[in-house]
Amino acid sequence: xxxxxxxxxxxxxxxxxxxxxxxxxxxxxxxxxxxxxxxxxxxxxxxxxxxxxxxxxxxxxxxxxxxxxxxxxxxxxxxxxxxxxxxxxxxxxxxxxxxxxxxxxxxxxxxxxxxx
Numbered sequence: 001x002x003x004x005x006x007x008x009x010x011x012x013x014x015x016x017x018x019x020x021x022x023x024x025x026x027x028x029x030x031x032x033x034x035x036x037x038x039x040x041x042x043x044x045x046x047x048x049x050x051x052x053x054x055x056x057x058x059x060x061x062x063x064x065x066x067x068x069x070x071x072x073x074x075x076x077x078x079x080x081x082x083x084x085x086x087x088x089x090x091x092x093x094x095x096x097x098x099x100x101x102x103x104x105x106x107x108x109x110x111x112x113x114x115x116x
Contacts, residue, residue, distance in 0.1 A: 031058045035066075038102035044075040051101055066090040068101070 036051040048071045053063035067089035073080045090096040 029056070030064075031055045031060075036098050036101055046073040046075075046080065047071070048073065049102055051096060051098060066096045068096070 032052050032054045034050050034052055037048065038050075039046060039048045048069075050069040050071070052067060052069060054065040054067075055063050067087055070084075070086045072083045074083050075081075088094065
């Protein structure tokens, strides 16, 4: 199998402004574990959907949060790099049903007029 690198074109849309460092250091203590993954790779680009559960510690019985991470990756000469990371947590209108979580992505995309 041929291994190709993807080409990236960076577009600067907004000007970056430096952010001052906080005076105190906060340490978040939690343990996140991946429970289901779906990945698609085409050439030098990849998309990964990863369901997770978050606990106060590894020994905690129940998670205090669950959700889905969405990552876009690009292959570079020394390996894969993350281009973007988005996530959303489970809520009353977005329950996390692990058995069928990523099944919806297997259907063809609706035509643009059907999205309205």
